[in-house]
Amino acid sequence: MPYIPHTNDDIRSMLETIGKKSIDDLFTSIPSKYRLKKDELKLSTGLSESDARNEVEKLSDTNKRYQPNRRFMGAGAYFHFIPSAINHITMRSEFYTAYTPYQPEISQGTLQAIFEFQSMMTRLTALEVSNASMYDGATALAEAVLVAYHFKRDKKKSVIVPKNLHPEYMAVLKNYLSPFGMNIVSVDVDNKNGFVNSDDVKKLMGPDTFAVILQSPNFYGVIEQNAAEIAKTAKENDAVPIMLTVEATSLGMFKPAGELGFDIAVLEIQSFGNPVAFGGPHAGVIVARKDFTRNMPGRIIGETKDVDGKRAFVLTLATREQHIRREKATSNICSNQALVALRSSIYLTLMGEDGLKELSKANYSLSHYAKEALSKAGIRSMFDGISYNEFAVKFSSGAVRDKVYNGLKSEGFLPGYKIGEDGLLITVTELNDKAGIDEYVKTAGRYSK
Amino acid sequence: MNYVKEPLVFEISKKGRSNSYIKDPNLDVKMPGGNLLRENIGLPSLSEIQAVRHYTHLSNMNFGVDSGFYPLGSCTMKYNPKINEDMANLAGFTDVHPFQDEDEVQGSLKLMYELGEALKEISGMKGITLIPAAGAHGESTGIKLIDAYHKAHGGFRKKIIIPDTAHGTNPASSAIAGHEVVAVESKGGVLKKEDVAPLIDENTAALMVTNPNTLGLFESDLAELAQLLHSKGALLYCDGANTNAWMGQARLGDMGVDVIQYNLHKTFSTPHGGGGPGSGPVVVSEKLLPYLPVPVVVKEGEKYRLKYDLKDSIGRIKGFYGNFLVYVKAYTYILMLGKEGVRKVSDIAVLNANYIKTRLKGHYELPFDGDNMHEVVFSDKIQNEYGVKTMDIAKRLLDYGMHPPTVYFPLVVHGAIMIEPTETEPKEELDHFCDVMIEIAKEAKTDPKILHDAPLSTPVRRCDEVGAAKTPVVCYKD
Numbered sequence: 001m002p003y004i005p006h007t008n009d010d011i012r013s014m015l016e017t018i019g020k021k022s023i024d025d026l027f028t029s030i031p032s033k034y035r036l037k038k039d040e041l042k043l044s045t046g047l048s049e050s051d052a053r054n055e056v057e058k059l060s061d062t063n064k065r066y067q068p069n070r071r072f073m074g075a076g077a078y079f080h081f082i083p084s085a086i087n088h089i090t091m092r093s094e095f096y097t098a099y100t101p102y103q104p105e106i107s108q109g110t111l112q113a114i115f116e117f118q119s120m121m122t123r124l125t126a127l128e129v130s131n132a133s134m135y136d137g138a139t140a141l142a143e144a145v146l147v148a149y150h151f152k153r154d155k156k157k158s159v160i161v162p163k164n165l166h167p168e169y170m171a172v173l174k175n176y177l178s179p180f181g182m183n184i185v186s187v188d189v190d191n192k193n194g195f196v197n198s199d200d201v202k203k204l205m206g207p208d209t210f211a212v213i214l215q216s217p218n219f220y221g222v223i224e225q226n227a228a229e230i231a232k233t234a235k236e237n238d239a240v241p242i243m244l245t246v247e248a249t250s251l252g253m254f255k256p257a258g259e260l261g262f263d264i265a266v267l268e269i270q271s272f273g274n275p276v277a278f279g280g281p282h283a284g285v286i287v288a289r290k291d292f293t294r295n296m297p298g299r300i301i302g303e304t305k306d307v308d309g310k311r312a313f314v315l316t317l318a319t320r321e322q323h324i325r326r327e328k329a330t331s332n333i334c335s336n337q338a339l340v341a342l343r344s345s346i347y348l349t350l351m352g353e354d355g356l357k358e359l360s361k362a363n364y365s366l367s368h369y370a371k372e373a374l375s376k377a378g379i380r381s382m383f384d385g386i387s388y389n390e391f392a393v394k395f396s397s398g399a400v401r402d403k404v405y406n407g408l409k410s411e412g413f414l415p416g417y418k419i420g421e422d423g424l425l426i427t428v429t430e431l432n433d434k435a436g437i438d439e440y441v442k443t444a445g446r447y448s449k
Numbered sequence: 450m451n452y453v454k455e456p457l458v459f460e461i462s463k464k465g466r467s468n469s470y471i472k473d474p475n476l477d478v479k480m481p482g483g484n485l486l487r488e489n490i491g492l493p494s495l496s497e498i499q500a501v502r503h504y505t506h507l508s509n510m511n512f513g514v515d516s517g518f519y520p521l522g523s524c525t526m527k528y529n530p531k532i533n534e535d536m537a538n539l540a541g542f543t544d545v546h547p548f549q550d551e552d553e554v555q556g557s558l559k560l561m562y563e564l565g566e567a568l569k570e571i572s573g574m575k576g577i578t579l580i581p582a583a584g585a586h587g588e589s590t591g592i593k594l595i596d597a598y599h600k601a602h603g604g605f606r607k608k609i610i611i612p613d614t615a616h617g618t619n620p621a622s623s624a625i626a627g628h629e630v631v632a633v634e635s636k637g638g639v640l641k642k643e644d645v646a647p648l649i650d651e652n653t654a655a656l657m658v659t660n661p662n663t664l665g666l667f668e669s670d671l672a673e674l675a676q677l678l679h680s681k682g683a684l685l686y687c688d689g690a691n692t693n694a695w696m697g698q699a700r701l702g703d704m705g706v707d708v709i710q711y712n713l714h715k716t717f718s719t720p721h722g723g724g725g726p727g728s729g730p731v732v733v734s735e736k737l738l739p740y741l742p743v744p745v746v747v748k749e750g751e752k753y754r755l756k757y758d759l760k761d762s763i764g765r766i767k768g769f770y771g772n773f774l775v776y777v778k779a780y781t782y783i784l785m786l787g788k789e790g791v792r793k794v795s796d797i798a799v800l801n802a803n804y805i806k807t808r809l810k811g812h813y814e815l816p817f818d819g820d821n822m823h824e825v826v827f828s829d830k831i832q833n834e835y836g837v838k839t840m841d842i843a844k845r846l847l848d849y850g851m852h853p854p855t856v857y858f859p860l861v862v863h864g865a866i867m868i869e870p871t872e873t874e875p876k877e878e879l880d881h882f883c884d885v886m887i888e889i890a891k892e893a894k895t896d897p898k899i900l901h902d903a904p905l906s907t908p909v910r911r912c913d914e915v916g917a918a919k920t921p922v923v924c925y926k927d
């Protein structure tokens with residue numbers, strides 16, 4: 001039997017010690033009418049490791065995998081280069097077979113790595129306190145809104161949310177907020193530029209507003225140029241400004257939430273060394289100003305000393321969490337996405353200060369090169385606002401869009417993500433190259449005629 | 450080699466050092482203007498070898514299932530088979546985008562569908578969502594399903610009854626969904642129908658139990674409790690964190706349970722990763738089928754699809770489709786086990802726990818001596834007499850090269866020591882653990898100072914947690 005080390009003799013002698021005749025006698029607390037017979041479950045019989053491998057490989061082979069420089073799809077999950085060292089380090093089983101670091105004496109590896117992760121997150125966002133990770137960017141955003149709600153003592157009920165927020169994030173937000181009877185107030189997007197205007201936020205701001213969300217780069221890939229002004233407006237009206245960044249590599253070049261005056265930043269960190277992997281595991285993180293420390297959900301690692309005066313790291317501020325506060329806790333999160341956070345830390349360590357900056361620039365350059373080339377080929381961007389590594393284009397009709405999309409696919413490109421009736425969201429990262437982009441543009445141009 | 454100290458990555462950093470993973474694309478593109486751009490980030494700069502050594506040193510200060518015995522109760526720290534990791538690293542899984550067209554991702558969808566079918570079969574439930582990212586996420590999803598059901602059948606019900614043995618996430622998940630938590634005492638270790646019945650009224654949404662409960666005891670009255678609840682229009686939620694005790698032996702669905710969340714990172718051998726990612730699929734009874742979160746994976750003919758148009762669905766609970774690579778691991782594990790293996794797991798998990806219970810009984814106090822299943826909870830009462838507490842026992846175990854059991858949980862046991870060996874530990878390991886525990890019980894009598902000073906052999910010892918919380922230092926400042 002796989003993974004069970006017991007010989008028949010072991011079982012016999014253990015039963016003897018316990019004083020039972022058979023293993024079945026250990027299960028008498030399950031009412032007998034519900035006991036299953038040995039073969040009752042409708043599952044197949046167990047496989048050898050080589051047969052199991054074949055079965056699973058067959059499934060993975062059935063999936064279509066595009067060549068790295070022919071992938072133009074993002075929309076919340078991004079193809080980036082992943083240095084080999086990341087897998088080699090995270091596959092060290094002292095990391096991946098450990099549980100949550102409840103015993104600091106034998107968990108300094110995880111604890112220090114996550115402390116370093118938190119430090120990197122505060123630096124990336126120019127804020128002061130980071131948690132150890134959340135399930136993903138979407139649930140992190142929802143919980144960040146709840147942080148703001150509780151920070152304002154549960155008194156105000158309206159949160160302003162831009163229409164260019166990632167639609168799945170919007171859906172998750174609605175779900176998380178539903179028990180609280182809140183108002184989700186949508187703010188329009190500037191038609192021409194694709195970003196939010198601060199006047200439009202001002203108009204919606206009221207005494208009941210406790211938070212304002214902005215996503216930058218937003219779902220259409222556009223940088224929110226008025227972010228600083230919107231954060232200021234929020235604060236003047238006693239609301240918490242929250243900045244969401246789903247494409248975290250953009251932080252290698254664009255101003256971070258803290259510098260723009262935001263109180264809370266929410267990141268999806270998949271881009272930092274984690275594969276797209278059909279949508280998960282990815283991870284989210286909440287980073288905030290110090291005042292929010294005791295309202296943060298999830299685990300936080302802190303520095304301390306041990307009895308000998310040595311620097312040590314521990315899980316801290318646990319009195320916020322469900323295992324202490326139970327029904328008084330403001331979040332129920334227990335397990336998080338620690339290994340994804342570890343991967344992200346390793347990624348940022350390997351890339352380094354200069355490497356991340358270069359990476360951002362490469363993304364920006366390649367994507368703008370593609371955007372201009374497409375425009376020259378008659379495929380226009382939807383918005384004029386400055387973008388990072390992804391941008392939306394618009395075709396003359398849905399039929400043309402679909403023709404281009406299918407045409408690109410038939411020639412081995414993952415074309416992008418269809419948006420609306422006639423749009424396409426195109427993502428270009430450092431995995432793309434000039435030759436691939438040129439061919440993509442030529443092909444798209446051909447099918448759009 | 451064990452490292453006793455490793456500098457922070459920032460302390461190893463030297464400005465200007467970098468690795469060349471990225472080529473400059475050398476395109477004639479101007480960077481955007483002025484005040485949108487940032488200057489310094491403050492990331493460390495290391496060469497690859499320094500980075501690899503740094504993290505290798507950190508890993509040497511960590512303890513995983515591969516390092517040694519890890520009887521952390523309620524967490525099911527079983528062996529994480531290596532083939533699972535290899536399968537999850539296949540490029541056909543890692544390099545596939547969640548928004549690729551359905552005909553391009555049939556392999557992933559089929560895997561999700563088949564895993565779902567197996568989990569339904571094991572529990573005897575009718576529907577499933579794999580999406581929740583962990584147990585607690587599964588719990589809040591399950592509670593939302595219950596709420597949706599009540600809203601469609603006469604209106605929201607505020608109360609959720611939860612035994613005092615429950616894991617902290619149970620009451621927390623209920624509260625964040627807007628519920629009032631009604632605690633019920635499980636005298637004698639298990640729930641009695643008579644104790645629960647008076648608490649159920651027309652405002653009761655559900656009873657939320659863990660089965661076996663956190664004392665390791667099976668809730669034998671479960672089916673009667675289900676009937677009782679159903680007769681009052683309420684539902685039965687079961688925290689499935691302890692599935693390792695019953696899988697293959699019985700099906701909670703047959704007993705009338707309406708919702709169960711699994712923890713794939715416990716029962717189904719996917720690693721805990723130092724705290725995650727996990728996966729908390731939720732299986733439901735017929736009644737709750739219409740409310741499952743979107744998307745749901747369906748099979749139509751020979752094709753697999755993601756279904757979004759479910760008019761009564763509670764909506765979306767997470768981006769995309771959950772922790773997919775964790776599914777790959779759990780699926781591989783189920784393929785390997787097959788139906789014989791699934792039952793053998795709980796056979797041996799329960800045998801191992803009872804063996805430890807028998808061997809340690811008398812040396813440690815056993816506050817609830819029932820028919821234990823996969824885990825057993827002792828206390829430090831005997832050792833208290835010598836001034837030794839659970840924490841001392843736990844720390845002393847570190848010196849013997851073992852991970853301590855879960856301590857101070859469940860809360861109903863003062864100084865709890867919660868031991869879950871799992872089925873993957875050989876008899877020799879259990880014997881060694883028991884010998885050590887008995888030795889520690891002796892030390893408590895004869896030389897309690899050793900226990901108060903423990904651990905002596907670890908990179909750090911007894912950290913100041915109070916100080917850490919009082920003046921939090923949560924990131925590095927240079």
Ligand SMILES: Cc1ncc(COP(=O)(O)O)c(C=O)c1O
Nearest residue numbers: 334335523583584585616690727
């Ligand atoms: C009984 C029980 N329920 C729920 C949970 C929560 O699971 P997770 O940490 O995956 O959210 C746990 C694990 O910590 C548990 O032991």
